[in-house]
Each structure stands twice: as C-alpha cells, then as structure tokens.
Amino acid sequence: MITRKRLAAGVCGLLAAMTVALAPTPASAGEPDAKSSPKVELTLDVSGSMRARDIDGQSRMAAAKQAFNEVLDAVPDEVQLGIRTLGANYHGEDRKVGCKDTRQLYPVGPLDRTEAKTAVATLSPTGWTPIGPALLGAADDLKGGDASRRIVLITDGEDTCAPLDPCQVARDIAAKGIHLTVDTLGLLPDAKTRNQLSCIAEATGGTYTSVQHTKELRDRVHQLVDRAARPVATPVATAGTQQCADAPKLKPGLYSDREKFAEHRWYRVDVRPGQELRASVSIAADRAVNNDYGVLLRASTEHGREIVRGAEAGDGRTDVISSGLRYPKAPSDSADDDAPAAETVCLQVSNSFSAPASVKTDPGLPVELAVDVVDGPDDASDAAFFGLGHGWWLLAALALTGLLTGLLWGWISRWRVTVWRTN
C-alpha cells in the first residue's frame, strides 16, 4: 500500500512539475503587485480622552504610539498600509466641525517606515470621536484593486457624533462588496464602547478586542496586519433573482451576494453528464438576529423538480450558518454524442433568519456561495468494497462451502467408479 501511495505521489509530483513548467510565469513572488496586494488602514482615535493615563501607567496615546512604532517595523512587504486619525486637529467646542475632524495621516501605499513613524510622533490628543466619518474616509482611502481590505480601528470611546450610527455605516460599507473587514480595538472596557465596537466588527465580519496593556495592543495590531497579508480567495459579487428563469449563470468559483431576512434567491449552474455539482452556501449574521435561524440550499431542475437539498438550522451566537449539497449527474447513455448537452441546475438559497423590529433589514445579510463542478464519482454497485467480504463468518462460510463441495465431488467420483466397475 505504501508503495502504491509513493507511486501516486511520484506521479502527482511529476504532473505538478509539468503544470508549473507549462504555466505562464506569474510576476515574481516577492514583488508586490499594486493591483492585488492587500490594503490596511490603521485608524487611530486622537480624541481628548486619549490623554487618560490608564494603560500600564502611561497615557493611552503613548501606548498607541509605542505599539504603532513596533508594528510599523514589522509590516510585511506586500501590505499597503495607511494611517488615518480621527479627532486630531479641531480643538473647539463646535460639534458640527468636530464631527468632521478626520484626516489621512499617511496615504495607503508602499510603506516608508521613517516617514510613517515621524507622522505618528506628531500626534497629540485633541478633539472629538467621529468614528462614522472616519470609517467612511478609511473606506475611501482603500479604494481600488480587488484584494482584501482591512480597517483596524483603535479607539477609547463611543462615537460622539450621533445621529450617524457607525455600526450602520460599517454595514453599508461592507454591503458595497469590496471585501472590507473592520477590526476594532477598544482601550476602555465600558459597556457602551464595547457594544458599539463589537457591533462594527460583527457588521463586517471583523473582530473586537478589549485592550488593557501595551503589549496586548501591539500584539493584536501586529496580528491583524499579518492576517491581511495572508492570501485569500476573494468572492465575485453576483445578484440572485426571485425566479430561476432569469437567474444569473454561475461558473465554478466563489460568489458573494446579499439576501434579506426570510428571502430566497436563485442562481443557475450548467452541469454536463458525468460531472458532479458541488455547492456550499454560508449566510452571515452580521447584526442582532433572533435566537433561532436556518438556511436551505436546494438544487432543482428548470421545471421545478427538486433534486437534492442541504439544510441546516441552529441557535445562539454564530458568525455564519452554512450548508452544502452535491449533485452527480449520470453519464449520458448515447456514446455517439461528442458534446453532450449540459443540464441547467437551479440553485435556491433561502434563509430563515429573523430579527427584532428595531433592527434594520437593509442591506441584506451577506451570502457566500461556493460552486464547484468536478468529474462525477465512480458509482457504487454494492454496499461493500468491490463486493468483497470481511470477518470470521465469511471465512467459516467459505470453508464450509469448500468442504461440502469436496465431499460431494468425492462421493460423485466414488459412485461413478462403482458404476463403471459393476458394468
């Protein structure tokens, strides 16, 4: 068995080597490709409250600066990093002006460490906390390209600029389908800050961290920047429809969509005879939803006959609920067909999420749909492995059958000898 595995591995290795040799050489790995390199914007609160000295005996601002300096030293080369401040410039009391006070401190692009550090060093705690406008500004800074985007928001207080709800702002940004994640770090463990920051994180599929020490702050920001550098498949935005007939045709790949509460959407996939369709769907709960929920993924023919379904239900705290299905289409019988006609399979994605009346239902919940079409399986003709047997009962049965056959054979040949002799 091991030999066989090695042989297979060898063949695979050879094939892989051939593929690599034949494939057009991509841009050299070390060189960051401006179009697809991940972008990160560190968004730092420089409001007056950052003066408070409650992180390891130093002020919040000093802790943040120290953490930034260490993080800037270790930013991976492929990441394009920018820095934005909120509440850094306006000293006055006018709320209207204070709530527009957000500025890009260092533009998103290849990092010049000295320049970025100098820019951070000039900051001193000043004004208001306009989180919503800062998020909008940061999303604008990260425009362009199709790689993943990440905002790391570091703040010590809740937004002081109502009625613009930063949580709703975050959800709206995420709904634009630009693969944007907001990770939040709270320097003050009070309930209001935590609720707001965890809501922002939840709305974009990000994380919330409560920070009490400089080391924690540094490690976490470092980790988040590194995370941005990890390669990840980015889904393609699509829009499912209410009926199968006018649904978008999907090729194998990863897709994203938005679906309202208790809504369903249709997509279409072509499957040729002898191929297997595989589809997985995840629906994210990006806001406060009721405790019990579910998802249903259904494959049906164009005429509405259900072929197979995947369903899942759950309750309690969750990021996503997902299900999947596979549909192997039988090989066509007619051998003379050169290109057998593909069957159009309708995929229906529905959810049974619900939410309290106070929760906004627009934009819909994020849907991630993965579609794969592979060669069909080798069908089983028997439940057992090649119809082979296993166990002591099998041995006993075979031995007994052999014994009986031997006896019978022996008696028959004796009888024949006797008959021949008497004649």
Place this chain on the structure above:
Amino acid sequence: MRTLRIVTTAVLAGAALFGTAGTALAESPSASPSTGSDGAAAAPTEAGTSFRTATVIKPDQRATADASTGDYLYWVLPVDAGQRATVKAEVKLPRSARHGAATWQLDVYDGLRRRQACQYGARTRTAAPDAGSVELSCTLRTVRAWAEPWANDPLPGGYYVRLTVADLPKDDLGLPVHAEVGATVADMGGARAVDGTLGAPLVPGVSTAAPQDEESTAPEDEASAAPGKPADLIAPDGGWSSGGWSDRWLWTAAGGLLAALAGIAGYQFTRGSGRPSRVPPGA
C-alpha cells in the same frame, strides 16, 4: 471501466502485498513527524476567521492561536476514506477577572460546509468564572469513500474546525484567550470500507483552477486565481488514497484459500485411506 478498475486494483494489491515489507522500514521515520521537534515547529500559530481563511493543519499537529474572546477561529484538516478523526481543543481562558460562566463550542464541518455530527466527546462545555482552561473534543464518524448525494455521510476531503464561545456575559467580550487545537486520525480498517469513490475529494475550490485557466486571456487572471487556497494544500501527507486497497482483499483471499483446502480435505475424506478394501488385489 469497472472491470478495468478491478483489474488495476488487483495488480496494485498484489504489488502492495509484495512491496509492503520492503518499504515499511524505509518509510517509518517520515511517517511520524509529529514526535520530532520539527513537527511542533511547523505547527501553525495563527487561526483563520472564516471558512475562506481557515488555517490548514495536518493530523497530529498541535496548532495554536492567540485570539480575543468572541472570535470565531477556523482550521481545516484533511481526512481520508476509512479514517476516523478526533479533534481536541483546549482554550486557556483570560486570567483577568471574568463576570460569569462562558460556554465554549467546537463545531466540525465537512468540505461542503455541512455540519458533521460528533459520535463522542464534549463538543460544548461551560467554564466556571474562575476556571483556567476548558477542553473540548469531538470524534467524527468514520469517513466513507462514497455516499449517496442525499446522505449527510462524511466523505473524504477537508474538514473545518470552528472554535468559539457560544454564550458569555457581554462584559467578557474581547478579552485575550489562547487556543490549542489538534486532531488525530485512526484507520478503521476494512470493516468500514465501502464501494465506489468520489471523482475528487471534497476540497473547496478543487475545480476552480482548471476552468479559470481555460478562459484566462490576460495574465491577471492567473494572479487573481493564485491567492486562493490551493486545493492541494488540504491533502494528506501521502496524497488521497485511490480507494483500491482495503484488508477485505486479504480476508476474501484467505477465505478462498480456506475453501480450497476444505474442498481437498472433503474429497480426501470420501476416498478413505489407501485402496478400498472391497477391491480385490491385482484388479
């Protein structure tokens, strides 16, 4: 097709029988990398935060991750046909004063993101406010080589592990935790071997590389396809099994041999020993 497969399998099985003894000795040092220190060093120290970003781990590796309470941590590991995987997780809880008990949860999903049942093990566990750590475990069903499309049976492919806190006082959200996750796989032998094989293991994106090559006119397409999780990352060390071998071959062969011997014995029994007594000498 099927005949061809059986013939190939028989040949392979024969080769395997002769080859096993020779190569087992040579292979054994590399077969258990986890015991060495290099195995521990290679273990990932970060976890993914979604199905798409899940960190690939190998069986017998101990993956670690620093995270915040409330994060959803994802790993993915390959499990092949005939194997039964056991996933174990340990969470070191924050040392700072917590406000109440927290329930931690381990979920396992297959390559199609279908949730998989645990046969044994504490999948969820509630940690007291003063507990230092919490341990979770989940033993999956034995992975089958083939199943009907309507069944939820575990099939060969990537298995996602999700670790998160399912219930906690809101005040404890965001506190730092340290998580360790490891998986072991046990070979369940031919007793669980079934007929049929999948065209390809249930690994996400297994087909996307090929179609994109077909339609790519610009090199950018190649570049954008490259950052995806290469399907071959999620694979067992020796590659996926071809589904041609199980110890059922040995059982059946032994049965055949036994039947032949019993047949000869039965035939001999009817002949008695030596010449029949009634036959006159010199006949």
